Amino acid sequence: MSARPVKRSLTLRGHRTSVSLEDEFWAEFRRLATARGAGISTLAAEIDETRGEVGLASALRVWVLREVKAGR
Secondary structure, three states, X not given: OOOOOEEEEEEEOOEEEEEEEOHHHHXXXXXXXXXXXXXXXXXXXXXXXXXXXXXXXXXXXXXHHHHHXXXX
């Protein structure tokens, strides 16, 4: 896995956006989305709605970290 961020395109509420995360975060984000029965764009849109002034990539990383720490 790469330590460099990898850019991927997502569709959030009908709009395309790009997010750069490290491979490890993408892998965990996909795993967590699958466990919830959601696609990564759907889950990213949910996180996007509550992130406030924080950048989307940072919000996704923090969300993944919190979920992993919670044992999910």
